[in-house]
Amino acid sequence: MARQLIYHTLVMDLDVIGYYAGVLANYGAHLGQNKPLCDYDATPYPWGSTFGCLGTLMADAELVEEVPLGSTDRLAFIFRSGGRLAAVTYATNTSYNDLHWRPAARELKGVTLACPAGSVEVRDMYWNEVPGLKWSRGRLRLDLDEEPLFIFNKRLSPAAFADLFRKAGVAPVPLALSFNPVTDGAGRVNLRLAVANNSGRDQAGVKVDLRPSAGVPLRHSPLSIAGLWLAPRLVEVGTIRAGETAVVEVPTAYEARLPLEMGYLRGVVTAAGGAEYAGEDYLWLLPAPVAAAAPKADGDLAEWEGRPAAWLAYQRHFNFSYRWEQFLEGEENFGYPSYTLDGRVAFWAAWDKENLYLAARCDDDQPLAGPGEKVRVRLAVAGGRERWLELVPGPTGRLSAALDGKGLAGAGMKLEAQAVKLEAAVPWRELGLAAPAAGQVLTFDLFWTDLDREQGKLYSGTMHWAGGSRTGGRLILAR
Known part of the structure; x- marks a missing residue:
């Protein structure tokens, strides 16, 4: 209360x-x-x-x-x-x-x-x-x-x-747990558990409990709403010396062909002597299959829309009891009241040896209602610096595309009555990845700024896809 x-x-x-x-x-x-x-x-x-x-x-x-x-x-x-x-x-x-x-x-x-x-x-x-x-x-x-x-x-x-x-x-958590999706040589997705020992002394008998709460005598309850792809289990970690981090990989049943959104995970770390700490995160995974042929960046999404899309939409609106982290700006304009902004974005990814391909359909009852509507994408290859792709659609059907402020040639758009369709091809050399391969994982997030006009006033708001994630969303280069 x-x-x-x-x-x-x-x-x-x-x-x-x-x-x-x-x-x-x-x-x-x-x-x-x-x-x-x-x-x-x-x-x-x-x-x-x-x-x-x-x-x-x-x-x-x-x-x-x-x-x-x-x-x-x-x-x-x-x-x-x-x-x-x-x-x-x-x-x-x-x-x-x-x-x-x-x-x-x-x-x-x-x-x-x-x-x-x-x-x-x-x-x-x-x-x-x-x-x-x-x-x-x-x-x-x-x-x-x-x-x-x-x-x-x-x-x-x-x-x-x-x-x-x-x-x-x-003060750091004495036994801090983090989650990170990785892939093995066969292209399967594993979950990497990292336990950092910040307690100042060696910790023996360390375990990570991923079992559901029923029958587990813990103060914190393990929990997963990431679907059946993660089997509940008790993971043995062993002894972790003071100041060190132990890493264990857990196999999953995740198929890297379907997006995984808002997959909540909570694990409980225990150690000899009764120590108990919990770690949590939200997983957002976007698979990018190999493109059979390079998509033409013209805004025609026919080659994309037959595949499962990832979605950016406000599942939990800004109201008296909720405030979801997908909202970055203008959150009061989404949901009840006042339903002023009501758009959503479906998006896809694909790749080949030359480019990373991205496509988005921004559903909106008032497309391009004012200046400032745009899509931004945060990208980073493993070990590389963060890069920003910005796509700004224009009312004349011309798309302004830039990667870290540098113009991007391979981009196009299509403006419809209640949608803006965008496509872009980002060269791997611009992202610092010389040899892309199936199984590689990139940091990924998508941001959308929407504007709508109601009763003569212009309202704006920005949402992003990987809400609640401590490590950011992930894009997986699938086979």
Whole structure:
């Protein structure tokens, strides 16, 4: 309830908070999805007290900005209330907010803020002063959990106060788990598990549990919604020396001919002595089969549309309980309310020895409603630098294509009543790959900026494909 109220008052900036957070009394029935704040006999529930307390405290709060919490994927919301500058954060305050979903990591130990002693005051989620704060060498140390923690500014400038969170130090996870798709010599896709030992001492008996939660006595539950291609198993890793990383490859049943989107994975790392840590990621995989013949970059997608496409569309809209990380800009214009932006993109990839071929169909009821509509693609070969392909369609049917600002000749478009169709051929030499081969994996993501006009006003928004991924999407050169 506390996190929901913070989200409603700051992110959504709702005028009438109570309507969305719960009904005051039960009236003999639980109706809809609202949580009643009182039991049948009018006894307040615990979340009812939180609603009344925090809702009152945050009633006049106005969001100033949201800033990253150091190098983590967490956020801090900076706001003003009663003339004071303050911030709120918690261990699960990620940019892909879902109040019905508990992420794997629910604690952040050893968060440090560089500020002089007494320059800020720290309060709990009911704004009671937190006792026993410790400053050391000009740094305040905090341990975050799922309960919101408020930090009030006392004598820092607004810029210095925001920098506290942008430059926050965070202790590394003692046993950190990451996932990475790779291919073997036969072209099959394996999942590479990397466990980094940041604990400062050797860890024996390390295991990664990928089994479902039923019957597994763990505080964190392993979970996969990546489909049946990943068999549940307990992976033996063994001993990992302090400061080292162990890597284990797990075979999968994934067929590199179908896109895999938003494949959530959570594994639990355990070690002798009872240590337990969870790691998670979203997998986004785009297969690129060998092109039988080089596609002509003219915007005619007949040679593409018979194949399974990857999709960029807002499956979870920006509303009172969700904020999905696929939204980058103008997220309030997608979904309910107001359905102002309603487009989607289907896209494909293929390759041969000379080029990487990309095609996209941008479905839109108002194609090219204003300047600024474009598709951007992030590409990187293994060991290479990140490259950006930008495709800007024009109302006359001319496509402006550039790779890192350098014009690209092999590109074309076709403008239709409710779609813009794009094609591009990117030479491998421009990507720094001399000898492409089946099984190679590239970093890949696609971004689309859409503009629509409603009631005389122009609205814009940007989405990207590989939302929630810590490592980015992947493009696999298939056979």
